[in-house]
Amino acid sequence: MRDVVVVGAGPVGLYTALLLRQAGLDAVVLERRTERSSHSRAIGIHPPALRALEAGGIADELRSRGVRIRDGIARSGGRHVGTVSFAALPGAEQYVLAVPQAVTEEILERRLEEDFPGTLRRGVAVVAAHDSGDRVRTVTRVRGEDAVLETRLVIAADGARSSLRGDAGIRAPARKYPDCYVMGDFEDTTGDGDDAVLYLEDGGIVESFPLPAGIRRWVVRVGCPVERPTAEALTQLIRKRTGVDVDPGTNSMLSAFEVQSRLAERFVAGRTVLVGDAAHEVSPIGGQGMNLGWLDAVRLVPIITASLRDGQDVGARLAAYEKERRAQATLARRKAHINMALGRPLPTPLMRLRNGILGALIRNDTVHAGVARAFTMQ
Template sequence: MHDVVVVGGGPVGLYAALELRRAGLDVVALERRTARSGHSRAIGIHPPALAALKAGDVAGALESRGVRITEGIARSAGRQVASLSFAGLPGEHGYVLAVPQAVTEEVLEDRLAGRYPGTLRRGTTVTGLAERDDRVEVHAVAPGGADIFEARCVIGADGARSAVRDYAGIGAPGRSYPDCYLMGDFPDGTGDGDSAVLYLEAAGIVESFPLPGGVRRWVVRLGAPAEPDPHLLSRLIGQRTNVAVDPAGNTMVSSFEVRSRLAERLVAGRVLLVGDAAHEISPIGGQGMNLGWLDVQALVPLVTAHLREGTDVGQQLARFNRTRRRAAGVARRKAHLNMALGRPLPPRVLAARNAALAHLLSRPAVSSGIARAFTMQ
């Protein structure tokens, strides 16, 4: 009998397992993948999440392998429209930390394995849940065959297509958007240093973010899905921004469509949801992984108080459900605005919109508010 079974070994599940083990609980984390993925979709770690990771003694290792983005720049037709500094943000983190997701998972997994060996069980696929009076049975197929893990509660951190959510009978209405994106990583020859750059162009937005090792991530808004192709991505970047990137230097390319999903509840008996299992948010704005870590930060003290001290946390879990669903709703609205900002516009409309944006960001109070919103504060 374990205290907690965490289902999912991505960045949110690994962080949940690590924090629960640090709290003194008996935890096992089940992950169907036999090895970490080298694909890195999520790269931005926002200040509130950095504070949470610092409390868990993880932030330092990530800081040493990341790039601090201290400024955002908007350009259009070769000219600067506006800039946004993060230096005045409250707290000690006046930046967004850019770290490839593969590195983030590596750091978390190494920390978990070093301090609490045997917690993560790879190659284990959950096939069902059965909730009893005092426990949950997690049915799974492990490398040695069928197995059953018993726990006093289960945390689903198994992504947007969560099996835990489905097995617990929790609905999660979704919505699809007409926005598609092509993204990839290339050697950085822009000279933009540690600045994030948004190219607001008539054909659609192009985004550019620094990564460690002299690499820059590029994201291009498309009108229809496209196969991941570094040559196509390089050509689109050049057409819209006049910036040349070498497709031969590409190290990652991916395409994605945009969906959002919000679970009807995050608490169902002894089953709890965090991360994308609870709320799938558009990757535009990079909020999903950060939201998941903040879910864990709010949830771990409640689980610990109940399992170690027998505290009745029913009201606190109800509040957790309300506040984290509300936070996901706010993030989803921000994603809507970010996507709207990146859609194609007629040149005259684009010029007028950019002028209005420049005027707004020239006002310190507005600029400060947008910087806080952009960094999830």
């Protein structure tokens, strides 16, 4: 019987498993996909999460392969609205690190395989989990064949639509937002270097973030869901709103998404624990989701270790963990709500008035410091 089965090999599941193995526990990660996805949705690693990743020994490689965003610039109608600098942040990480999710997962998977071979098992779907009190019977399926794997604990890192969350009887009602986005990566010809740029336009926000290898990510708010996004349509929209020419022929990633959030009513039920999006789905706008999941893992693994390896009664610690993480997820959801509200269309006179107020607030040192902390999850 295993100590822990982690279900889901995204960034949060992989890091949770790495910490569990480093703590001396017999853990395995089960992932239904046979290959790692090359699609990079999450890119921003915030200072608290980067410090948390130090525990797994991967922070330095992430730094070496990422872009350090030290300033966020707001523009509107071709004019400068304000600049938020992260230079005054506490600690050594005075930046947001931009790393494609595919690179982050590659680093995590390689470290896990090098240090603990065989921990990750791809092509294994978990179709059900039955908590019998002293263990969990996970029903797995490989190439159509079912088997049972017994474990002392299951960690659900299987995403916002977690099936394990349902098996554990945990409710997580969805909240939908009137916000839709199209996102794409293109060759960077803007001259904005390592700065993030937010274009606050009356048709809706356009966000622009640097990535390694001379790539820039563009995220554009649109009025309704886009089923089949194209690079040509996205670059036309960028040009119309911002005046910036982006070459559609250099597109390397394209996606469209609607926004919703979920907050599980419980993060712990019997011998099932939720982490990452399975516990708390927040809007991708603001880049908090993956970071929240890593912070879940860093708080959770010592509690699991104390229970499974050392035989301690950790009921009170688990309750405190759940309370703290739910509070942090609630705060992240509020920040995402504000970020999305700032990006919605406004009539031109109201947009100019709001941008003038924002610019004045950003120039205030106290407000500036608070905005910098908010944007970096501090």
